[in-house]
Amino acid sequence: MDVLRVFNNNLVLARDESGVEVILTGRGLGFQAKPGDLVVRERIVRVFRAEDGRDPDHLAGLLAGIPPEHVQLVVDALAEIGLDRVAAKPALVVAMADHVGSALDRAAEGQVVVYPLLGEVTNLYPEEYAQATALLDAVNARVPVPLPREEAVALALHLVNAGFATGDLSASYTMTGLIQQLLDVVAGAHGVVLEPGSVSVGRFVTHLRYLVVRISQRRQLDDRRHSEVGEAVRRSYPEAWETAARLARLVELRQQVTLTPDEVSYLAMHVARIVQDAGVTGEDAPPV
Numbered sequence: 001m002d003v004l005r006v007f008n009n010n011l012v013l014a015r016d017e018s019g020v021e022v023i024l025t026g027r028g029l030g031f032q033a034k035p036g037d038l039v040v041r042e043r044i045v046r047v048f049r050a051e052d053g054r055d056p057d058h059l060a061g062l063l064a065g066i067p068p069e070h071v072q073l074v075v076d077a078l079a080e081i082g083l084d085r086v087a088a089k090p091a092l093v094v095a096m097a098d099h100v101g102s103a104l105d106r107a108a109e110g111q112v113v114v115y116p117l118l119g120e121v122t123n124l125y126p127e128e129y130a131q132a133t134a135l136l137d138a139v140n141a142r143v144p145v146p147l148p149r150e151e152a153v154a155l156a157l158h159l160v161n162a163g164f165a166t167g168d169l170s171a172s173y174t175m176t177g178l179i180q181q182l183l184d185v186v187a188g189a190h191g192v193v194l195e196p197g198s199v200s201v202g203r204f205v206t207h208l209r210y211l212v213v214r215i216s217q218r219r220q221l222d223d224r225r226h227s228e229v230g231e232a233v234r235r236s237y238p239e240a241w242e243t244a245a246r247l248a249r250l251v252e253l254r255q256q257v258t259l260t261p262d263e264v265s266y267l268a269m270h271v272a273r274i275v276q277d278a279g280v281t282g283e284d285a286p287p288v
Contacts, residue, residue, distance in 0.1 A: 006030040007064035021056040023048035048090040077138035115153040123196040132156035192278035221262040230265035244268035
């Protein structure tokens with residue numbers, strides 16, 4: 001591998017054998033190195049590859065701006081709980097290491113941050129919250145002043161972001177509030193209690209998460225050939241369709257975008273399924 005740019009003694013941007021730019025970390029990896037030099041492979045500790053068209057040079061610069069001990073702390077803790085694939089995402093490592101560094105400073109001063117959406121995060125993202133709790137334990141085993149349990153909420157949202165290649169927690173806060181509001185509308189409209197642990201609710205939450213991502217990427221489902229299926233859903237599940245239309249209006253208000261008919265159709269199918277699974281008789285729910 002050839003060195004493209006040296007950021008500091010421990011981090012360089014390089015080009016691998018396949019011609020892809022990669023971010024390399026390792027003690028002394030960049031010491032006295034110059035663009036065009038061969039990378040000293042024995043010094044490489046970790047290889048980061050940019051995803052989703054992100055600029056490797058920009059990510060390397062962000063990573064170089066984080067104290068290396070915080071980066072190593074996060075990477076080691078993620079690896080310990082089996083999240084090596086997450087630890088390989090440079091954008092997530094930057095965001096999480098920066099957050100953990102600030103949290104360590106607060107802990108040293110005896111400050112505790114109470115994060116909003118604790119109930120929503122634990123209900124909507126049970127897998128990520130469980131991982132975040134384990135991650136917090138792994139971090140605390142490595143630091144002199146442990147972080148408070150409240151930090152699991154923020155760590156969980158970072159893990160949610162890992163699936164969408166973004167380091168901006170504000171987007172996850174917005175998404176979480178929107179999803180909870182949509183679930184509340186479904187429960188209220190059909191007079192049911194939605195169990196967070198149920199398969200149908202879990203699938204619906206996953207669908208909503210990716211709906212928000214599709215909206216942000218301007219890639220909504222929009223297949224003209226699906227229109228007949230949409231009409232069939234409208235005829236077969238009129239109550240679910242009406243609820244889905246309400247959900248679509250809420251999304252429009254919160255996200256400033258109009259959902260395509262296909263997106264509304266899929267919302268209706270999910271609504272029909274979770275209402276049926278919650279014990280309401282009447283419409284037979286479609287498979288989703």
